[in-house]
Amino acid sequence: MDATNIVQRIFIIGYVVVVGFFLFCGFSLIVMAGLELWHGLWVSEQASLRNRFDSILESIGLLTIAVAALELGQTVLEEEVVRKAGMSAPTRVRRFLSRFMIVVVVSLSIECLVAVFQLMHKEPTLLPQAAMIGVAAAGLLIAWGFFLRQNVHVEELEPEAMAEVKSEDQ
Incomplete structure (x- = not known):
């Protein structure tokens, strides 16, 4: 070894x-x-x-x-x-990042809703801070979409890597 x-x-x-x-x-x-x-x-x-x-x-x-x-x-x-898998293949990197971003964006969105509902009755003056959680989630979603859009051509350049990654799902 x-x-x-x-x-x-x-x-x-x-x-x-x-x-x-x-x-x-x-x-x-x-x-x-x-x-x-x-x-x-x-x-x-x-x-x-x-x-x-x-x-x-x-x-x-x-x-x-x-x-x-x-x-x-x-x-x-x-x-x-x-x-x-090492993270050397661009398809794997995008896939890993996408899974992570889904979790983060959904979690932040739900936390924003919970914070708004709680603060609406307790501390309305803190609602702008709760709204910033939603703005952060939206910003991450936009940045993630931009990243994916800019990398579409990479998937076209490596169809065999994409097929391999999809076959691993089964």
């Missing part, structure tokens, strides 16, 4: 550890969201409707972050461990 193989195995072990932490964090957030939901719906009989609503929104926010953690863990597992 040469030094390159040893280093590659160390990287794979590192990726597996990261995936494990993403998985643990994701499930921990799901448990926390369940507890928050329980608190909002059943535990506090004397809780106001506003407090119950806030607990449910907090549960949604926690679940959003949990989905992001699980999706990122799955992406790292599939792209770095299962496929054992």
Whole structure:
């Protein structure tokens, strides 16, 4: 076994550890969201409707972050461990980046909605800060679309790499 193989195995072990932490964090957030939901719906009989609503929104926010953690863990597992693919092929880079950007944009969008609903009644003066989360999500979506649009010609130059990546999905 040469030094390159040893280093590659160390990287794979590192990726597996990261995936494990993403998985643990994701499930921990799901448990926390369940507890928050329980608190909002059943535990506090004397809780106001506003407090119950806030607990449910907090549960949604926690679940959003949990989905992001699980999706990122799955992406790292599939792209770095299962496929054992270096990120040298432009098709793989675009695919990895696209999966990551989907998670980030959707998570930011949901967090923006949750923040707006919470701040609308508690601190309306902070609504511009919550709106900036939405602006950031929109900016990322626009930049991602621009990146993909500028790279369309690369897919045409390497149809065999695109076919290989698509065949790995099965």
